Amino acid sequence: MIEGLVQLFLWQGLGELASKFLLPSIPGPVLGLVFLVVFLMIKGEVNQPLGQVADQFRQHLGLLFVPASVGVVLFLPELKAHALAVSTALLVSVVLTIGVTAVVLKVFWYFSLKFGKGQRHE
Amino acid sequence: MNKRIPISEIWVYLSGDPLFALIITLATYQLGYMLYVRAKRNPVVNPVAISVVLTCCIISALDMPYEKYFEGAQFVHFLLGTATVALAVPIYNGFKRMKGKIFHMWVALTAGSTVSIVSAVAIAQWMGASNNMVGSMYAKSVTAPIAMGIAERINVSPTLTAVFTVITGMLGAILAPYILNALKIQQWWIRGTAIGVGAHGLGITRAFSVNEEAGIFASMAMGLNGVISAIGLPIVLTYLRPHLGI
Numbered sequence: 001m002i003e004g005l006v007q008l009f010l011w012q013g014l015g016e017l018a019s020k021f022l023l024p025s026i027p028g029p030v031l032g033l034v035f036l037v038v039f040l041m042i043k044g045e046v047n048q049p050l051g052q053v054a055d056q057f058r059q060h061l062g063l064l065f066v067p068a069s070v071g072v073v074l075f076l077p078e079l080k081a082h083a084l085a086v087s088t089a090l091l092v093s094v095v096l097t098i099g100v101t102a103v104v105l106k107v108f109w110y111f112s113l114k115f116g117k118g119q120r121h122e
Numbered sequence: 123m124n125k126r127i128p129i130s131e132i133w134v135y136l137s138g139d140p141l142f143a144l145i146i147t148l149a150t151y152q153l154g155y156m157l158y159v160r161a162k163r164n165p166v167v168n169p170v171a172i173s174v175v176l177t178c179c180i181i182s183a184l185d186m187p188y189e190k191y192f193e194g195a196q197f198v199h200f201l202l203g204t205a206t207v208a209l210a211v212p213i214y215n216g217f218k219r220m221k222g223k224i225f226h227m228w229v230a231l232t233a234g235s236t237v238s239i240v241s242a243v244a245i246a247q248w249m250g251a252s253n254n255m256v257g258s259m260y261a262k263s264v265t266a267p268i269a270m271g272i273a274e275r276i277n278v279s280p281t282l283t284a285v286f287t288v289i290t291g292m293l294g295a296i297l298a299p300y301i302l303n304a305l306k307i308q309q310w311w312i313r314g315t316a317i318g319v320g321a322h323g324l325g326i327t328r329a330f331s332v333n334e335e336a337g338i339f340a341s342m343a344m345g346l347n348g349v350i351s352a353i354g355l356p357i358v359l360t361y362l363r364p365h366l367g368i
Contacts, residue, residue: 026356027272029204029267030268030271030348033207033345037213064267065202065287067147067191070147070177074281075254075279082251082255086251088245089246090289090293092241092245093259094297098302101320104233104234105316109312
């Protein structure tokens, strides 16, 4: 587990450095992610400690944003005042997001199959 | 020799310690997670929502200021960046599985996240939400760790963004099967991708429990969507902001 964490910290550090000095508009961890994807593609495999830690993080990703979300206590009056607008926006947006992504992908996939560009779907 | 310490003194000592905030955070999450597992991973029983609500109740009951709480909880918060980097692994695993589908995915992801941002921002603004609220709608359609990174860059509240993201994930995970069935989407990889874009982490857990391929594509879609938004959003906003007046 430590082995995997060390790797992640190193990539994160590299990302933070690149964000600080080269691309300040992109968060450091996102750059770290991109670097790691490129590295994995070059290497062609995920080593086991890294895979394990990544899996753990994925499973309990939610825990990590509890501290920030608790900050909602500071916004409660404002949220209450705009509850209807906020909930409508979130609800409609989520339905549209899922619907549009799926339909675009399906239509696009269908056309590329029809015109023989895509691969056969297994 | 056995001098008894009054309970209030123990309490003063404990509540001043960062450990206390950590205990509340982890214990409430653990409780939420247990309930979630017991409810057969039903997305209505969201462990994050349970943990946030309980923690809010506890710190309000104790009159503990949020800043004080965060002093301790920041140790958990810090790992968000690391967790973001870890998303590289599912993205890479997805890449291996999606030969010949890469271009399709990019187009669908871009379409999905654009619709997601535009609809949320437009509706919130149209219905008269405050600037604070509208601003936090921008990044809410991305997985929370990346969303909060973006929020900091575009000067909107990371807290509200995180809260909206959690709610979005919950709604998405609950509604996705109905939406996808109504649209007659049968392919698992398409279903997974749509869930990953719309419902983030919770959606992924749900997708994995139904079908492995759906889960892998969902993880990848979530990560890629985050990367696209993190790169694109600040650029787009720099140009659009003067026109929107936000």
